[in-house]
Amino acid sequence: MTEERRFPDFEQKWQKVWAENRKPAAGEPGRKTDRDFYILSMFPYPSGRLHFGHALPYTLTDSIARYKRMCGCNVLNPMGWDAFGLPAENAAVEAVRRGEKNVHPARTTYESIEAMRKQMHAFGYSFDWDREVYTCKPDYYRWTQWLFLKMYEKGIAYRKKARVNWCPDCKTTLANEQVETHVKDGEEFQACFRCGTPVEPREIDAWFLAITRYADRLLRGLDELQSTWPELVTSQQRNWIGRSEGVNIDFTIELRAGASGSGPLKPPGENDPNTQREKLTVFTTRADTTFGVTYVAIAPEHPLVDRILKLVDARTHRRIAEFVKETLSMTEQDRASGDEKEGVATGMFAVNPLSGEKVPVFVANYVLMYGTGAVMAVPAHDERDHEFAREYRLPMKQVIKPAPGSDEKADIKQEAYTAQGVLVDSGPYTGLTSAEAIARIGADLAARGAGGPVVNYKLRDWGISRQRYWGCPIPIIHCPACGVVPVPEKDLPVALPDDVDFLPTGRSPLTDHPAFRSVKCPGCGADARRDTDTMDTFVDSSWYFLRYTDARNDKAIFDPHKAARWSPVNLYVGGREHAILHLIYARFFNMFVHDLGLTAHNEPFARLYAHGLIQGESRRVVTDEMDRYVTEDELKKLLDSGKVEPGQVVRRIEKMSKSKLNGADPTALVRQFGADAVRLTILFLGPAEADSVWDDDGIKGPYNFLRRWHDLVLSSAPLVEDLPPMAPGAAINAAAKKLRHAAHSLIEKAVGEFEGRFALNTVIAKAMELVNEIRAFIAAENLAGPCKGDNDPTVPSRRALAEAFDILARCMAPFAPHTAEECFHALGGKVSVFDAGWPKADPAALVLDEIELPVQVNGKVRGTIKLPSSADKAAMEKLALENENVKRFVEGKAIQKLIVVPGKIINVVAR
């Protein structure tokens, strides 16, 4: 779309005026009221370029924030930068490798921030820049470190050697949440969420945050959010936390020297002098199947494996050791996605505490270090055990049969019967239902001290150590004498040094910075070393919403009274990709801060709005010579030249990305069409929670609308200048009433959406209708030239027109702030449209004098009738039955029923 006119040319003018007159949110300490509104969009990583992934949420929140301010609310709508992180470091690494000088992640980061802030200004976003935070600045990360120390104090932050996911490309570890399942050539593998490289397991000393201690609270908190957070997010979090209720059962394992896993599995005789008895606890959700146990399987990581290895014969030792080594060379997730269930018999036996039976113990790859890392295997009633038992020809024993009256069949030779039912062959529990048996067995075991009911979670503790440079240093000192020593609070922040060789080696870059690394132990004064890992950047972003409430505080993380003024965030807007990661971490941090007594709320975000993705159409050309993505222009050339047939082009809707050449640049569009047109287009695309596809032509509608509105204002301004008051008793005509109706319904519609589900596309549509109405009205009323004084008969119409323009400008101000301001002033506005306040709908204007009603005969519309909106039922019925077409369809039939829904419809039921 080309455009010769320079429209609009007033956006920068208003941006300047607003910048000078901006009133910041009043964040003084005090109690939060209904008029205080904290709206927040997830802060961006400073990539240097504002894309649609930013423009959509920021446009949405800016519109809502502007609306709320016009309603008289005290609105907090801050912006900041999630500024630590690998992309900047990786870019710097690349630049160094290219031979560039003066390269530093800090530099790229700050340059990116400058560029993006400029782009945000061009959009007219009204953020509270005086509260801007950068997670990479010491005045911010000082408090990230402070939180870490508090967590250390409370035992939430702890250090352990653990098998972690390692990304060989990023050369750092990843949290469980940061590992994704990818598929390539039909093979599933676990990959880094950032770069897609397959991850490897690594044994490493690392810091963990005990988020699992909050598992139950995180889960229960979701109930509170049920109606204000998308189901999509709460259900994913529930799933991720993965609470399961079950029973721990203590088997007794008989550890026997010289045991062999080869040959037939025969339990040792009684009173074997070489036997040590030990507890082997298994976790099960199906305690009702305990009499069906035919073997016990333990995870390769299980602590007993080492004990067993020391006892078994040489051959068994070799087999187990090899098997464990091989299994552990895979990540846990890769092991899970492998289709073969494998295991090795240990030659040891375990005693079932309920049945007294002795069953063999296996090490098996399908058993995870979850629960107790050991399971009782019931092939008859568990698919996995069934598969394993079939593979290794282990016995199966049915102990559950379908409940009486159920038409299910249980053929355990074919497949496991996993449904609940009634117990058989289960000693004293025979005849009980599964549910009864689970409860009874749990209670009995607890009474005997051999286990009992427990709750397990899938959620794991959060590993936060990262072996990279551009992150928040961990405020810990390792002293040869004192061990792990926290940095004293007064020494915070532990500053990240600038002069670091950050080329990745697999070792933390800070390790090779002697001045940083060497330190005296704060406890004993001995030579010690700092922890040289940095924190996962998700730590930085887990509490920034609290810092905004008191962003310039250099004495404390924030003033609890100021936080109380704003917390919780009324509306948090962000992408669905954060459904688990950021949103569970942030909830966890908020709960922790709450426990420190610093905030009143358990949950940080009262309402969550998950916006969709703006995608682009990609064009991929696949021929014998090439297989790659092309731009639209390039494609056109290829097609015109005949080098490519239309059949060789694959068009797909995909997430916008550089490599797919399907991204549109919102800032370029702002330059071409103006910020308001782009803002409107983004919101007009559809409801913001849905994914949508960007099409450059889509800007035409909103752009034309803005231009037509503005043109109309300029050409009509004389019509509504200096209007005298309405003469007493003067009435407005039907057309003017219709216009008022359109204008006041726009107010109603906008309020409904801003206070409801944010389907702002329908508000914009309504505004477009109003512009169309205004145009039609001016034409129909023959209004021309200025008003001719008090006795001009067109005064009522002119007043209605002026009112419509006024309402239009004020209702559109949140969406298209520049155009609204310009139009408002062109029509004589003396203050900013944003100070004019939100218009109030006149209930009288919302009622039409005359309405049209459809009349149905047997559910099909056969005519419409016009009648005064005040008409009573009897009048409606009369008119309906007098309608010629209705008569035609009723003729010869008896009217059985007459349904009259006032204001909606009339249905004549005739047979």
Next chain:
RNA sequence: GCGGAGGUGGCGGAACGGCAGACGCGCUGGACUUAGGAUCCAGUGGGGAAACCCGUGCGGGUUCAAAUCCCGCCCUCCGCACCA
């Protein structure tokens, strides 16, 4: 397999028990123009000359009335997935 979202004109989408397709794009015709890829006006779900008929993934049901509610399927997208 489990969980979530969705399926409406040529397209984006409205309507969440009451005239299906608001609004916009595109398209068709017209006006103005040296010109139109600008602007304005009119039309635009399909079929039919019309009266009308048919239409919201498919099949049932409830109702005077169903895109909307209920039951049973199909398809698409997203997330999780050996968690015992």
